[in-house]
Amino acid sequence: MTAVEGYWAIGxxxxxxxTIAICPCGNPTYFQLHSNQIPRTRFGRxxxxxxxxxxxxxxxxxxxxxxxxxxxxxVMLCRKLxxxxxxxxxxxxxxxxxxxxxxxxxxxFVPPNGKAWVDPIRAKGNEATHEIDLMDETDAKRILNFSQxxxxxxxxxxxx
Numbered sequence: 638m639t640a641v642e643g644y645w646a647i648g649x650x651x652x653x654x655x656t657i658a659i660c661p662c663g664n665p666t667y668f669q670l671h672s673n674q675i676p677r678t679r680f681g682r683x684x685x686x687x688x689x690x691x692x693x694x695x696x697x698x699x700x701x702x703x704x705x706x707x708x709x710x711x712v713m714l715c716r717k718l719x720x721x722x723x724x725x726x727x728x729x730x731x732x733x734x735x736x737x738x739x740x741x742x743x744x745x746f747v748p749p750n751g752k753a754w755v756d757p758i759r760a761k762g763n764e765a766t767h768e769i770d771l772m773d774e775t776d777a778k779r780i781l782n783f784s785q786x787x788x789x790x791x792x793x794x795x796x797x
Contacts, residue, residue, distance in 0.1 A: 716762025
């Protein structure tokens, strides 16, 4: 869809500096110098059949973070997502993070050879939570991709 209304800021010498485009849905998008879009599109896609409201909310919040260039927050939320998935599927709610990861794996919520998906979520999530460095777009997209794949395996595939 394209914008049907908008506002334009004309700069020096008649050049277009920025635009606020109004989407047919009624929400605005800001374009600075035709390149920096705020908000950006969210990374990933919604996953159907998630029957845990907290699990779904955390995943969607992580996706929303990417639209606002909050990549560290997105990665941290994916770490939290693993914990909530484990508790949603019967793990004790007062466990360690390692306990939650092991619970998902030992109870077959991680596909065969899929621990390689979970480990980067764990490692980058720990780094985002406990280290000073910030996560970048590549980190966030990679971790959200792994998280999305895990959610598809756990929720969508069981509904087929």
